[in-house]
Amino acid sequence: MDFSFTEEQTLLRDTVRKFVQKAYAFDTRSKVIRSDAGWRKEVWKEMADLGLMGAAIPEDNGGLGGGPVETMIIMEEFGRALVVEPYLQTAVINANAIRHGGTAQQKEQWLPAIAAGEAICAFAYAEPQGRYNLADLTTTAKKSGRDFVLSGHKAVVLGAPYADYILVTARTSGGQRDAKGVTLLAVPKNSKGITTRDYPTVDGLRASEVMFENVTVSPDFVIGEVDNALPLVERITDEAIAALSAEAIGAMKVLNDATVEYCKTRKQFGVPIGKFQVLQHRMVDMFMNYEQSVSITYMVTLKLNESAHERAKAASAAKVQIGKAGRFIGQQAVQLHGGMGMTDELNVGHYFKRLTMIDTQFGNVDHHLKRYAALTDDKAAA
Amino acid sequence: MDVRFSPAEEAFRTEVRDFIEKNYPAHLRGVARSEYDSREDFLAWHRTLYKKGWVAQAWPVEYGGTGWTATQRYIFNEESAAADCPMLLPFGLSMVGPVIYTFGTPEQKKKYLPGILSGDVWWCQGYSEPGSGSDLASLKTKAVREGDHYIVNGQKTWTTLAQFADWIFCLVRTDPNAKQQEGISFLLIDMKTPGITVKPIITMDGSHEVNEVWFDNVKVPVENRIHEENKGWTCAKFLLSHERAGIAGVARSKRAIIRLREMLAMEKIDGAPLISDLEFQRKVAELEIDLHALEYTELRTLAGESSGKGPGLESSILKIKGTEIQQRITELALEASGHYAQPYQRDLGDNEHVGPDYAELVAPHYFNMRKTSIYGGSNEIQRNIIAKMVLGL
Known part of the structure; x- marks a missing residue:
């Protein structure tokens, strides 16, 4: 039993922490999220130069050869700084899709580019009608000779405004919610027939509605098996959930530390408000919520390479814990900061907003409670 | 025990419902207050009710109130909410108005109450300070008597909709040596007085509802004080119970x-x-x-x-x-x-x-x-x- 980090992993954490401390002062971030671009190319490049983009990409493909633990460390530090660049979408989701589902040629084509920071990728999995069901797809990819013709509307695609490629789930056969008939395609955003409507999100990111209208996609851009990509989509989504959990614990830690510090210094009725037992117990509950979230983040991270069933259960468990803890910690951090916690000026509200939105990504608490229960049932029946 | 409404109360409900149906501005129906575009949007419903004589629902009749029973007010609120009418701004009607008709002099009542009823004068509340939130009585904004004026210095915060306000009612410290609650007075201050600065506070949802209000040597006539000097806490407690x-x-x-x-x-x-x-x-x-x-x-x-x-x-x-x-x-x-x-x-x-x-x-x-x-x-x-x-x- 060992929960310690290797020397390299500790070094990686130090590197990332120093990098975000320098590049991501809160005031700097506030300016960036209000700017026209909404992100910084030079920050992206520096992430690549530091090796972060390829942290979990094999050395043969231009990466550092790390794994889920390295991703967790980076995402946790990014969560502490509320990094807005689409690292999750590019270096985690797209890189994993290619690693697990790509051909040797696709790996050679994409992974070094991702590691070098030369390919920015988004993940278009959600649709307006689909809620959190990954298989509820009205976007279709129809065979036309060798090629596929892609049509449909993808919702709230984070990072899409500045992406070069969009990883798209589409239906190649079957009914709207069938498990069979799902195909994954990595489509260059400049393909003819793609239009986007770009907008900011409430938590300072950028996203797009992406419309595909008879977009011709070469079979070279299909990732994994035609008609049978749902298991791959579930896998990369579960891995994304592990990374999001790490981001969330980074954000929770900042809120908890800020709240304790504030309650030690803010005086009312002649004493620091942290002297009031009712607030002490509240902060203890915040602390326990955080510790439980750290634990479950380690759990899901360590189970990502187990069987699909074990991995899925762990991911759903983590998403439930993170969703509940994120809500409690976010709400209480605001409450204990009083009026100041409500302001745009203080960082507290920004962390609260990010934690709130993490719950809406890749399925919320309710969705993953049901998924977890269903997975447990299946096993009992089997 | 009986929670049924009487026939007279049911008739009142019908009257209210009909009135809202005929008079509520369609362009504001269902629009949240935070999405209003202008000062007039806030006041439209107030003015309509004022013309009908229904704006001051909890005030005594002698000051222009409706004289409604608590049950009638309850019915009115139910019907207003069901029709998505906006809440009336509380600062004049529910906060400073009752303080003025309860503690004010006849001259003060005559001067201030009509503007509250008509909606022509917009009030805001100067209570909280950066160091005084839950512990309101620790407030530090001070008013020093000089002849027939007070000179006010300090800062209020979380002042809701101060950006539109004509007047502010303030708790100020007039006796720094007295026990906390006993050195506070209740002052009415014209927002146009030199020395007042309003700074917006943007909240995390992106809206501008609250403000900081700064006082730099603001000259306030002594006649703008409600109730006796250093008895402001009585007004404050009275107002807080009404606010709730x-x-x-x-x-x-x-x-x-x-x-x-x-x-x-x-x-x-x-x-x-x-x-x-x-x-x-x-x-x-x-x-x-x-x-x-x-x-x-x-x-x-x-x-x-x-x-x-x-x-x-x-x-x-x-x-x-x-x-x-x-x-x-x-x-x-x-x-x-x-x-x-x-x-x-x-x-x-x-x-x-x-x-x-x-x-x-x-x-x-x-x-x-x-x-x-x-x-x-x-x-x-x-x-x-x-x-x-x-x-x-």
Whole structure:
């Protein structure tokens, strides 16, 4: 039993922490999220130069050869700084899709580019009608000779405004919610027939509605098996959930530390408000919520390479814990900061907003409670 | 025990409903206050009710009030909420107005009450300070007497809608040597007086509701003081108890749950309406049951008021449970919206909105409503009040 980090992993954490401390002062971030671009190319490049983009990409493909633990460390530090660049979408989701589902040629084509920071990728999995069901797809990819013709509307695609490629789930056969008939395609955003409507999100990111209208996609851009990509989509989504959990614990830690510090210094009725037992117990509950979230983040991270069933259960468990803890910690951090916690000026509200939105990504608490229960049932029946 | 309304009360309900139907401005129907475009939007409904003689529902008739019973006011609130009428701004009608007619001189009543009734004078509340939130009596803004003026220096904060205000009512320290509550006076200050600066505070949902108000050697005539010097805390306590009446927002929450249900009928999960989802049904049911209980708690309070007791300590229950329910409604609306809770749409052009209409503002509303458990005496302070005053702990 060992929960310690290797020397390299500790070094990686130090590197990332120093990098975000320098590049991501809160005031700097506030300016960036209000700017026209909404992100910084030079920050992206520096992430690549530091090796972060390829942290979990094999050395043969231009990466550092790390794994889920390295991703967790980076995402946790990014969560502490509320990094807005689409690292999750590019270096985690797209890189994993290619690693697990790509051909040797696709790996050679994409992974070094991702590691070098030369390919920015988004993940278009959600649709307006689909809620959190990954298989509820009205976007279709129809065979036309060798090629596929892609049509449909993808919702709230984070990072899409500045992406070069969009990883798209589409239906190649079957009914709207069938498990069979799902195909994954990595489509260059400049393909003819793609239009986007770009907008900011409430938590300072950028996203797009992406419309595909008879977009011709070469079979070279299909990732994994035609008609049978749902298991791959579930896998990369579960891995994304592990990374999001790490981001969330980074954000929770900042809120908890800020709240304790504030309650030690803010005086009312002649004493620091942290002297009031009712607030002490509240902060203890915040602390326990955080510790439980750290634990479950380690759990899901360590189970990502187990069987699909074990991995899925762990991911759903983590998403439930993170969703509940994120809500409690976010709400209480605001409450204990009083009026100041409500302001745009203080960082507290920004962390609260990010934690709130993490719950809406890749399925919320309710969705993953049901998924977890269903997975447990299946096993009992089997 | 009888909670049925009398035939006269039912007739009153019909009268109110008809009046709202015929007179409520259509362009404001269902628009949240945070989305209003202009000062006139805030005042439109106020002015309509003023013309009808219905604006000062809780005031005595002699000062221009309706003379309604508590039950009539309850019915009016229910009908207003059901028709999505905006809440009337409380600063004049529910806060400073009652203080003026209770503690003011005849001249002060004559000078200030008409503008509050007509809506021509917009008031804001100068209570909280950066160092004085829950501990209001520790306030530091000071007023030093010089002849027939006070010179006011200091800073107020969280001043709601001060950007539109003509006047501010302030708690100021007039005796720095007295015990905290005994050195405070209640002053009315014209916002146009030299030395006053209003600075916006943007809240995390992106809206501009609250402000800082700075006083730099502001000259205020002594005749603008309500009640005796150093007796302002009496006015403050009186006002706080009035502020809490109606804070439960039962009628508004009922309406908000209807809207939530409409939303759940439109949002789909695996092709079926989200409201058919058992987990969601259970959550909405729990919320409604909480609200039923709160409604009857409010009715019990009203009955107590009708029999001559003022708003009592139950008002702390109404504040705590009322705000918890309001927050829970916005939380469920946010959950229901799924992915479309994410776009920030306030600054988008008219044709640029994305996702279903019902999801457009759910996240900003959810963030904004976190304030309700903080303002008006935080819910922690309300629990302290119950512990101390009701349970005797």
